[in-house]
Amino acid sequence: MHEVGFIGYGSMGRMLVNGLLSSGAVAPADVIISTRTTAKLDSLARQWPSIAVTGDNRLAACETRILFICVKPLDTLPVLLDLIPVVSLETHIVSIAACVTISDLEQVFNGKITKVIPSITSEVREGVSLVCHNSKVCGKDAARVEALLQSIGQIAKISEGDFEVATDLTSCAPGMIAAMFENFVGAALRHGDLAVEVAQRMVVSTLLGTAKLLAERNMGFSELIDRVATKGGITAEGVKVLNHHLPAVFDEVFEKTLTQHETVKEMVKNQNVTQVAMR
Numbered sequence: 001m002h003e004v005g006f007i008g009y010g011s012m013g014r015m016l017v018n019g020l021l022s023s024g025a026v027a028p029a030d031v032i033i034s035t036r037t038t039a040k041l042d043s044l045a046r047q048w049p050s051i052a053v054t055g056d057n058r059l060a061a062c063e064t065r066i067l068f069i070c071v072k073p074l075d076t077l078p079v080l081l082d083l084i085p086v087v088s089l090e091t092h093i094v095s096i097a098a099c100v101t102i103s104d105l106e107q108v109f110n111g112k113i114t115k116v117i118p119s120i121t122s123e124v125r126e127g128v129s130l131v132c133h134n135s136k137v138c139g140k141d142a143a144r145v146e147a148l149l150q151s152i153g154q155i156a157k158i159s160e161g162d163f164e165v166a167t168d169l170t171s172c173a174p175g176m177i178a179a180m181f182e183n184f185v186g187a188a189l190r191h192g193d194l195a196v197e198v199a200q201r202m203v204v205s206t207l208l209g210t211a212k213l214l215a216e217r218n219m220g221f222s223e224l225i226d227r228v229a230t231k232g233g234i235t236a237e238g239v240k241v242l243n244h245h246l247p248a249v250f251d252e253v254f255e256k257t258l259t260q261h262e263t264v265k266e267m268v269k270n271q272n273v274t275q276v277a278m279r
């Protein structure tokens, strides 16, 4: 019996497996991982010799207490369906796929299901995993999965209806923040003679310091702005420009991402993957 299993060892699977092992939240001997390209597991198996690795998803799923499914959204229901002949109703399925709803998963598996949207920032034990359990998950099961996720960052238990907006703020945000600051640096380079690495280092260190001030000093955004943007000063001019343009920019960001969510959700539903037989 394995405590935790994973199917899919891509960007997120790798982050979760390595995070949970290095935090000590789960022992290597209690973990089994299956993925399509098993060569990608070689270095993991060398690092943690007692971990079980396989290319057989059913082997990872049978007799595993908590099973994380870490494949792309359109692969999630077919992968789960294939496991139905071997997976027990005692297994707790944790799906991390965007746009695959708990109801989609329940069409295939009639047991304990948790939907999680992790963030790449958990690679450094920061950031927020979004969590929502179905009605079959009891308090003890919920606590076990939540404890695993809390070992690699914070969790936010929210209703499934809020997942899409919250996903922009947590899981998409590292990409969006990187894009914003790439543009910030780009503008600095167009207006001066700094070397790109120098400008990047300045911005990254400032980002880290800003996050620390907001988190560790419990400062609100407005308080921080007030501390820096003194009336009639230089920062205030920049903040005025940002406040003029950014509301429309971020409205468009949400409009586009929410539309994309709907498109992929529709594609998932149109797969018409439903349970054939349940053990």
Ligand SMILES: NC(=O)c1ccc[n+]([C@@H]2O[C@H](COP(=O)([O-])OP(=O)(O)OC[C@H]3O[C@@H](n4cnc5c(N)ncnc54)[C@H](OP(=O)(O)O)[C@@H]3O)[C@@H](O)[C@H]2O)c1
Pocket (backbone or CB within 6 Å): 007, 008, 009, 010, 011, 012, 013, 034, 035, 036, 037, 040, 057, 070, 071, 072, 073, 075, 079, 096, 097, 098, 099, 117, 118, 119, 120, 171
């Ligand atoms: N990336 C993010 O920041 C992020 C954040 C939150 C949630 N998510 C969700 O996380 C999920 C995974 O995303 P990702 O970025 O990790 O994708 P990814 O890097 O493409 O990883 C997917 C993994 O699944 C494996 N796989 C595909 N089909 C399989 C099968 N039938 N059996 C076993 N393994 C299979 C792939 O194998 P190969 O190596 O052979 O391709 C790959 O290793 C997605 O559903 C996404 O919505 C991602």
